[in-house]
Amino acid sequence: PKPVRLTDYRPPDWLVDTVDLDVRLHPSVTTVIARLGMRPNPLGRHGSPIVLDGDELELKSITLNGTPLGGSAYAATPSSLTILAPPQAAVTLQIETVLDPSANTKLMGLYRSSGTYCTQCEAEGFRRITYFPDRPDVLAVYTTRIEAERDEAPVLLGNGNPVERGDVEGTTRHYAVWHDPWPKPCYLFALVGGRLDGISEPFVTATGKPVELGIYVEPGKADRASYAMDALKRSMRWDEEAFGCEYDLDVFNIVAVADFNMGAMENKGLNVFNDKYVLASPETATDTDYANIEAIIAHEYFHNWTGNRITCRDWFQLCLKEGLTVFRDQEFSSDQRSRPVKRIGDVRLLKSHQFAEDAGPLAHPVRPSTYREINNFYTATVYEKGAEVVRMLKTLLGEEGFRSGMDLYFDRHDGQAATVEDFLTCFSETNSVDLSQFALWYAQSGTPQVEVSGHWDADARSYRLDIRQTLPPTPGQPDKHAMLFPLALGLVGPDGKDMPLNPDDGTNTAGTVLLVSKPEQSFLFRDVPERPVPSINRGFSAPVKLNANLGTEDLTFLARHDSDPFNRFEAGQTLALHHLVSASGQSREGIRIDDPTALVEAMDASLNDASLDPAFVAQVLSVPSEGEVGREIGTDVDPDAIHAARRTLRHTLGEALRPTLERVYVQHAPTGTYSPDAISAGRRSLRNASLDLLACTGGEADIARALTHFETADNMTDRFFALSVLAHNAPDVREAALTAFHERFKDDPLVVDKWLALQAQIAEPGALDRVRELTRHPAFSMGNPNRVRALIGNFATANQTQFHRLDGAGHTFVADAVLELDSRNPQVAARLLGAFKSWRSLEPVRRASAERNLKRVADKRDLSPDVADIVARSLG
Ligand code: DPP
Ligand code: ZN
Numbered sequence: 015p016k017p018v019r020l021t022d023y024r025p026p027d028w029l030v031d032t033v034d035l036d037v038r039l040h041p042s043v044t045t046v047i048a049r050l051g052m053r054p055n056p057l058g059r060h061g062s063p064i065v066l067d068g069d070e071l072e073l074k075s076i077t078l079n080g081t082p083l084g085g086s087a088y089a090a091t092p093s094s095l096t097i098l099a100p101p102q103a104a105v106t107l108q109i110e111t112v113l114d115p116s117a118n119t120k121l122m123g124l125y126r127s128s129g130t131y132c133t134q135c136e137a138e139g140f141r142r143i144t145y146f147p148d149r150p151d152v153l154a155v156y157t158t159r160i161e162a163e164r165d166e167a168p169v170l171l172g173n174g175n176p177v178e179r180g181d182v183e184g185t186t187r188h189y190a191v192w193h194d195p196w197p198k199p200c201y202l203f204a205l206v207g208g209r210l211d212g213i214s215e216p217f218v219t220a221t222g223k224p225v226e227l228g229i230y231v232e233p234g235k236a237d238r239a240s241y242a243m244d245a246l247k248r249s250m251r252w253d254e255e256a257f258g259c260e261y262d263l264d265v266f267n268i269v270a271v272a273d274f275n276m277g278a279m280e281n282k283g284l285n286v287f288n289d290k291y292v293l294a295s296p297e298t299a300t301d302t303d304y305a306n307i308e309a310i311i312a313h314e315y316f317h318n319w320t321g322n323r324i325t326c327r328d329w330f331q332l333c334l335k336e337g338l339t340v341f342r343d344q345e346f347s348s349d350q351r352s353r354p355v356k357r358i359g360d361v362r363l364l365k366s367h368q369f370a371e372d373a374g375p376l377a378h379p380v381r382p383s384t385y386r387e388i389n390n391f392y393t394a395t396v397y398e399k400g401a402e403v404v405r406m407l408k409t410l411l412g413e414e415g416f417r418s419g420m421d422l423y424f425d426r427h428d429g430q431a432a433t434v435e436d437f438l439t440c441f442s443e444t445n446s447v448d449l450s451q452f453a454l455w456y457a458q459s460g461t462p463q464v465e466v467s468g469h470w471d472a473d474a475r476s477y478r479l480d481i482r483q484t485l486p487p488t489p490g491q492p493d494k495h496a497m498l499f500p501l502a503l504g505l506v507g508p509d510g511k512d513m514p515l516n517p518d519d520g521t522n523t524a525g526t527v528l529l530v531s532k533p534e535q536s537f538l539f540r541d542v543p544e545r546p547v548p549s550i551n552r553g554f555s556a557p558v559k560l561n562a563n564l565g566t567e568d569l570t571f572l573a574r575h576d577s578d579p580f581n582r583f584e585a586g587q588t589l590a591l592h593h594l595v596s597a598s599g600q601s602r603e604g605i606r607i608d609d610p611t612a613l614v615e616a617m618d619a620s621l622n623d624a625s626l627d628p629a630f631v632a633q634v635l636s637v638p639s640e641g642e643v644g645r646e647i648g649t650d651v652d653p654d655a656i657h658a659a660r661r662t663l664r665h666t667l668g669e670a671l672r673p674t675l676e677r678v679y680v681q682h683a684p685t686g687t688y689s690p691d692a693i694s695a696g697r698r699s700l701r702n703a704s705l706d707l708l709a710c711t712g713g714e715a716d717i718a719r720a721l722t723h724f725e726t727a728d729n730m731t732d733r734f735f736a737l738s739v740l741a742h743n744a745p746d747v748r749e750a751a752l753t754a755f756h757e758r759f760k761d762d763p764l765v766v767d768k769w770l771a772l773q774a775q776i777a778e779p780g781a782l783d784r785v786r787e788l789t790r791h792p793a794f795s796m797g798n799p800n801r802v803r804a805l806i807g808n809f810a811t812a813n814q815t816q817f818h819r820l821d822g823a824g825h826t827f828v829a830d831a832v833l834e835l836d837s838r839n840p841q842v843a844a845r846l847l848g849a850f851k852s853w854r855s856l857e858p859v860r861r862a863s864a865e866r867n868l869k870r871v872a873d874k875r876d877l878s879p880d881v882a883d884i885v886a887r888s889l890g
Contacts, residue, residue, distance in 0.1 A: 015386050020383045021383070029054075034049040035156065037160050039163075044124060046113065052064065052105050067138070071142070077107075079101075111143075119839055120840060124142070130167075132205075135200060140203055158205060166209070171204075173205075176190060194283060195263075196322070196429075198325070204281030205284075206284065217250055229243055231289065235293055238298070253342075266285075277291055278310050294307055300731040312342075312347070326432065333397075333456070341404040354630060355630055357580050368393075368399050374851040376884070377459045378391070380403055381456040407419075409555050411441060419440045451531060460485050461485075462556075463484050463558070463559045464530075464551075467562075468562075475540070482533065497531075500527045503523075504576070504578060517538070530556075552581050574616060586634050595646050598656045629700065667707050668709070668710040682698075684697075688729040695731070721747055763793070770808075774788075774804070775813045782816055782827060789805065799842045802831075806828065822860075828850075831846060836881050868885055
């Protein structure tokens, strides 16, 4: 496909005011009759034909203002419909098409999941349901009549409010009519028809309007929807309190389906979810699953204002709704749980996914300027970095300044399709600031590298920080401008307390936040009587790669004393990272590695500090990932060396911390029945982290402890964690444990996914054969995205040594899977191929095998646009 460019944006020539749909569901011949109330756009080109998008559609009939159109009046293909010379006035266009939901393996448009009819229209799926101007700046009011066999689909759901339902007389069919009064782009359209169980609860909004909340799931699973319902109610309340956003329909429905390309979708009044992010019970879901459900329920709900009431002008503006909504869901979770622990988790995710993306051939700006396939831009950069940009805006403007901009945004752009500029203008207006340099965060890709060095002048009793920022070249962007960002700072005195900050006149700060805007910049502080240790980028105030030039002593000091929990955590991570980098570099040449004593002592101090939140301490115990070490090394990466270094370090930590870990393990034993709340989850996470480090030593008693933990667990968090400890550390015990686990949960696909994922992650040479064999297991299916991601996705992204096997077999296997998937589900195939994104940083043998396999994919004929785009950019 041809590239689409941001600079080529033109308003639509024709607008659609109303859409009346009549959808007659049938497993293989579903009929869609669409009546579109259209008119020429005064801002469009006068005299234009009506051009509608389609995708694999079969046209049955077409009328204009009630009159059938002759063959010469229009041109139709499966992918477009053009009305050649329409009157330049309001018209009613009626189009009848047919489609086959059962044959729809792409899971875009209308398809069936375990027999349930459901839809996914973002980004460009509505054109697979009917011919339409499929672009987000065409907003219409929808009325949808859904008809189906009563037996096959007793539940019929649509956007908006229910208006009517009944039987189709003299038949076995029935229907329901839904009306959505809020104009919306077609990507927010949805319908569902199926045999579903549900739970419902009332909610009353801040101004007293009643809303009926419903969650629909596969029959027999209704008892697993209650946590999602609870999260929904908390989200609705929170959005009223935090942003003044109230819900705006009589009903809000969520449907969980088993086959879904993404996590979930925010269709107006009818969210459709991957069931993985709805269904939970203590026996089947882990603490992480519960937290994800809470976050994603909130995320989709928050889209009702950031995404739906105010939508995007075009797909380049995707971050306008996604980055902002991720920021909002992060804030929600922070308020519901521990803010520092949430921040640590979010930054870990940002570094592992987004920094990796930014450092490789798939790097792109938060707002891309060109794309070939929009499906490939639902990325960590648009979502997670997009959220960081909003967070920086809040840090720069302060709580009130941020809220005033948001209020204006909601007020001014409600009902519109907006742009990033519209958004930023709201903040610059209410705060009277110039945000033009800040806007570079949306345009420049790559992770800024920030070098900081501090100089204490004993005589002048002053402290100077010299800061240098560089932004590495990324695809299409060889040269960059300096960025504006907030760098939160503390100067920690020898007593471990923060010193007062006295910025020199001319030092650009807002409170304790440095405003960095130049390639090189110095900040001077007065009245600094003793040498401080600088704590820089507190709370990860800017998404940058920081090099603060701190030695082991200073880092150890911060790991023990920093009042900022994030930086206290980060200091330990930096110590571990330094150690792992040197250990990986050296172990390849067989030289002795640096002594990790400082790290051991810092961890021991945290473990013994009763004032710390257990969930925080669990994070402290977890050393940087293999991927992060690889990125720190940068080039010529040998995953085996990194893995060995990390394994050795964890073994050392387990031995050195043994008495403390054993005590913590006992101290945090469960006290009552399982509850997924943050405090209980935090205790479990620390206890499990202790179990894990102890088992890393391979000691007999430690493996026995893990086995008992596995066998006596009364919840999935503990059971699965122990299983994973055994799988990674106890080859003799693991097969029996894996078999027992499978036997117990074999009828539960979401739990079987955990079992598949775990086996895919075992960092041993047998892993590839095991994964190959599991692709033939009856529980596995290439047709279900969750199964594919669990088994093959985890092998490719969470098993670095085996995916990057020296003999290239891991690369070959994943490339083969991409090719097989491509004709079935291009989005899932393209996502899987993204696992190659860091291939250029590998050492030469592995790099060559990655390149060979990428080229093999590129050479396949009739590649989907999705895979063709990823492979071209990966090789570019
Ligand atoms: N818009 C969805 C979400 O991120 C993804 N398509 O919520
Ligand atoms: Zn979203």
